Amino acid sequence: MGTVTPLPFAGRATPRQTGFDRHELTRILDLYGRMVAAGKWRDYAMDFHHDVAIFSAFRRSAERPEYRIEKRPALRSRQGMWALVSEGGAVLKRGDELTNVLAPVERKLMKLVAGGS
Template identity: 40%
Template sequence: MSKIVRLLEYRRGTPLVHFTRSEMNSLLSLYSRRVMRGEWRDYAIDQSDGMARFAVFRSSLERPQYIITKQARGPQSRGTGTLAPPAHQYTVLTGRETLARGSALLDVLAVFDRPIKLRGSS
């Protein structure tokens, strides 16, 4: 049997989150700078569950060194009854540690411009 689905209800499902062209330019620019330094060698892009991910690797055989995510925070009302485009949250992760979180991609990518601090014995 077939199931009738109203398009309006279907479209209100999980929002598709993706990196825009300008965001991809920023991500690939950062990636190319790190490849020239010999720090990164591979990347992967994934889109699922209302989230887009850009992962970078030292080697294609390892786990990702960093994952940059973009998540929808839901639609925001403008006060006129119309819905504004959903706001997004960007996160930079390494393993299970969150390095940066913010509402603008360039703000969270600034974590890669900071000098590296060594942890451990002093």
């Protein structure tokens, strides 16, 4: 009889991926829908990895995302798990609350709506 060698992950749960819960996703998609209605965004993408979940909003599908909303639970106790990242990769806002991190985009939307009337 041969020897059975256990796999490195035997007995452990498989690594989970980070994702958005229903409330977070509703909040993000609500903002996305209003930006689409204002004619600013046309496409989005979501990426889910072990340590980060990313929602990317695009002006056009062939471009880099105008904004990325990142959720990194490992940074919860340090800088805050939410980050708003610009097209160039600069972190525009970071914090613990999704509403506070989305505030710059909300203000931009208000300017678009007010200016368009």
